[in-house]
Amino acid sequence: MIARTAFLASFALSSSALACPTPPDATQLIPEADHAPAAYAEMNTPPLSAPFAMLVTFCDPAQKIEALMFDALMPAHRHGMNFTVDVSKIADNRFEVSNIVFHMPGLWELQFGAEFAGRAYTYIAEVQVK
Amino acid sequence: MKVSLQILAVLGVLATSAHAEELPIFDAHMHYSHDAVSFVPPNEVVKILRDAGVRKALVSSSDDRGTQLLKAAAPDIIVPALRPYERRGAIGTWMHDPSVIDYLAKKLAKFEYEAIGEFHAYGDDIQTKVIQTMIGMARERNLLLHHHGDREALDQILATWPEARVLWAHSGFAPPNEVANALRTYPRVWADLAYRSDMADSSGVDEDWRKAFEKFPDRFMVGTDTFAPERWHYVGRHAEFSRSWLAHLPDDIARKIAFENAEAMLAAK
Amino acid sequence: MNWVVRLVGVLVCLLCGLSSAQADVILSKAEIDQTLRHGPWPPEVVLDPSNRVSGDTTAISLGEVLFSDLMLSRDRTISCASCHDPEQNFTDGLPRAEGRKTLDRNTQALWNLAVQRWYGWSGDSDSLWAQNLTPLLNPDELGHDENSLRAALVASVHRPAYEALFGEMDAEPAVETTVNVSKVLAAYIETLRSGKTSFDQFRDALASGDMKKAAQYPLSAQRGLQIFVGRGNCAFCHSGPAFTNGEFHHAAVPFFLERGGVDPGRAEGIDRLMESPFTLAGEFSDDGSKAGAWAVRNVRFQHGNFGAFRVPTLRRAARTAPYMHDGSLRDLASVIQHYNQIDMERLHSDGEAILRPLGLSDQDAEDLEDFLRTLSDD
Known part of the structure; x- marks a missing residue:
């Protein structure tokens, strides 16, 4: 909890400036459509079978993302997560996704859905959980 | 709170309208395989189906004997499909087994079927001689294809036989926008929602799925997927689950997904 | 000169000894990394914030x-x-x-x-x-x-x-x-805690780079460990220091009941959680922050929950036969053979896709059992 608070606090300090381009440690989200705004996720190393949070940032200030959906699955195992996540908007174009639990080690595919003015953008990313 | 609502939905608590209580179900994804026959006899299966309000069921089995036993026990409910392999363990290898063709020919000559499937095939599996021949056999008889696999395989099936009616099992476990894309691309593809629960959420129906259901109200259907014998004891619970989330859709769409779409699909020869 | 010769001699002997010890640790670098994730043990004692007499x-x-x-x-x-x-x-x-x-x-x-x-x-x-x-x-x-x-x-x-x-x-x-x-x-x-086992000694030695000490861990157990973290796929579910991910899986074990009907497993467990006033989200928890309540609030209903059971810890497992939710497997050898010859007919093609027959030889099975026993010899 303390670690998460510190993580969010450090994020808040940097949030006055538009956090694009992608910070070096962030995970770039791969959009399905070419015209989708650039987006990235920031997270600590995902723990195994324990809840963690990530911050998701969309980089186009002209497009205010209204809602974010998140899910994840393990393609090799063909199953997803055993928990739903909580998503909260913490600033314009910035969201916190919390209570993510990757309950098995291996490659997880992250799926993001962003809504803007009635349009939906989808993104994917991958993380390796040890 | 959202998960509590999910579970309440499962328990039927959210099925508030009297209409939902009585909503008949066409279960479009059932299996009654060799081991299920020994553990849950046909008369017990029929009682499970009737108690659950399942009025029709698309049944395929490994081996086919289970389907025939059920058809004899409840001809008013059972819609028979022919699975191309006799053991579930062959789901990843059957397309390389030439004896499948003889098996299909023999069964098709002896019994009446509405569909071939559920068969598992991914990507280029569709180009194997066994599957190409199987699609040809379905084409000769204008049978529905109940396909479990990815979009690439679905594309190849429709490239092989553009007029095919295909029921996409579990809708390929794809997200709703991708399922909608397949339905938009192929007017004669239908989507079964078996073994999925992502349609139900805190509001009753997930928003992306709701959009897909509203865009393609005539193309979705539900299914339990009784892949192991024990899952026959899940049929009632699954029917309640289906009624619960369907109760959050307009009545006409709910009725279509629960029952009418499957009937229309079978009639669309 | 003698001093130099003696020093060289000592160094040569040290290197010989090191080389010999390293030869007896047969794990690859990747396998060592995987092994380290199963510790350290025992974990730090944590009191239960939802129980005001925890630790009293x-x-x-x-x-x-x-x-x-x-x-x-x-x-x-x-x-x-x-x-x-x-x-x-x-x-x-x-x-x-x-x-x-x-x-x-x-x-x-x-x-x-x-x-x-x-x-x-x-x-x-x-x-x-x-x-x-x-x-x-x-x-x-x-x-x-x-x-x-x-x-x-x-x-x-x-x-x-x-x-x-x-x-x-x-x-x-x-x-x-x-x-x-x-x-x-x-x-x-919660005071019932198992102690350090020979596996933990091995793991700690690897962590500290003491290969000589690590080499004392039996070769058969090392081979079994290689299967456990490798082609056996065991560590996908039996992960972490307690050798469990604490979640629920299908392991192709039948769940019909002798008295008729079935054991719904996790599906029923979630029903009971939802009906219970005694969860960490409820008023009987002594933790005002309700820190642990996220799990019951966010647990996801899935059709695959039906007949799924919680992954048990493997610590002291060798002492607690029989196994599986219904005690249907009488010993560790039977459990290993269950997974070695797993009945694919019982598994959905989507959900537990990593479960496959393992093709273990008799020697492999014995090695895997030897490894499992080193989780219980504290």
């Missing part, structure tokens, strides 16, 4: 006494210890538990239960104290109701110790008493 010595002592007291059953015939026998690693050695009648599931041992996410084969509870309510109130187990349990405690010699912890009983509602008894039992049970 008076509560632990009272809990230990109550654990074996027949007063905890309504007809004073059995106690917790009747099934969770301290002389048998807190289980009973039977396939299925014998309460007031034969139950549907195997009695799980009670080692290392402090602050898990879920409890029981189907995760009916999200705290140890809530889990204790199940046997206390189940008519087929200890068989109490809230009032009978309270009356038994009021009339017992334990009342003073109880009141020292929780205050006067006279005005206390029976449900409070029942929950408090379960918390006292939890305070005791």
Whole structure:
């Protein structure tokens, strides 16, 4: 909890400036459509079978993302997560996704859905959980 | 709170309208395989189906004997499909087994079927001689294809036989926008929602799925997927689950997904 | 000159020794990395914030006494210890538990239960104290109701110790008493921790780079460990220091019941969680922040929950046969053969896609069993 608070606090300090381009440690989200705004996720190393949070940032200030959906699955195992996540908007174009639990080690595919003015953008990313 | 609502939905608590209580179900994804026959006899299966309000069921089995036993026990409910392999363990290898063709020919000559499937095939599996021949056999008889696999395989099936009616099992476990894309691309593809629960959420129906259901109200259907014998004891619970989330859709769409779409699909020869 | 020769000689001997020791650690760098993730052990002691008597010595002592007291059953015939026998690693050695009648599931041992996410084969509870309510109130187990349990405690010699912890009983509602008894039992049970095993010695030696010491770990166990973290796919579910991810999976074990019907496993566990007022999100939790409540709030309903059971820890597993939720596999060798020849017909093609027949030779199976035994030799 303390670690998460510190993580969010450090994020808040940097949030006055538009956090694009992608910070070096962030995970770039791969959009399905070419015209989708650039987006990235920031997270600590995902723990195994324990809840963690990530911050998701969309980089186009002209497009205010209204809602974010998140899910994840393990393609090799063909199953997803055993928990739903909580998503909260913490600033314009910035969201916190919390209570993510990757309950098995291996490659997880992250799926993001962003809504803007009635349009939906989808993104994917991958993380390796040890 | 959202998960509590999910579970309440499962328990039927959210099925508030009297209409939902009585909503008949066409279960479009059932299996009654060799081991299920020994553990849950046909008369017990029929009682499970009737108690659950399942009025029709698309049944395929490994081996086919289970389907025939059920058809004899409840001809008013059972819609028979022919699975191309006799053991579930062959789901990843059957397309390389030439004896499948003889098996299909023999069964098709002896019994009446509405569909071939559920068969598992991914990507280029569709180009194997066994599957190409199987699609040809379905084409000769204008049978529905109940396909479990990815979009690439679905594309190849429709490239092989553009007029095919295909029921996409579990809708390929794809997200709703991708399922909608397949339905938009192929007017004669239908989507079964078996073994999925992502349609139900805190509001009753997930928003992306709701959009897909509203865009393609005539193309979705539900299914339990009784892949192991024990899952026959899940049929009632699954029917309640289906009624619960369907109760959050307009009545006409709910009725279509629960029952009418499957009937229309079978009639669309 | 002699000094130089002696030094060179010592260095050569050291290098020889090191080389020899390294040759006896057969794990690759990647396998060593995977091995390190199964420790350190034992973990740091963490008190349960939802149980205000967690770690309290008076509560632990009272809990230990109550654990074996027949007063905890309504007809004073059995106690917790009747099934969770301290002389048998807190289980009973039977396939299925014998309460007031034969139950549907195997009695799980009670080692290392402090602050898990879920409890029981189907995760009916999200705290140890809530889990204790199940046997206390189940008519087929200890068989109490809230009032009978309270009356038994009021009339017992334990009342003073109880009141020292929780205050006067006279005005206390029976449900409070029942929950408090379960918390006292939890305070005791969470002290049951297994110790360092020869695997842990091996793992610690690898962590500190002491290859000579690591090489003392038997080669057969090392080969078994290689299978465990490698082609056996065991570590996908039996992960972390406790060798469990604490979640629920299908392992191709039939779940028909002898008395008819089926054991719904996790599907029923979630139903019970949702119906329970005794979760970490409820008023009986002593944690005002409700920090652990996220799990019960966010647990996801899935059709695959039907017939899925919680992955058990492998620590001390070699001492707690028989195995699986229904005790249907009598020994470790049977468990290994179950996975080696897993019945693919019982698994959905989507969900547990990593489960495949393993193709283990007899020697492989013996090695894997040797490794598993090193998780129980503390």
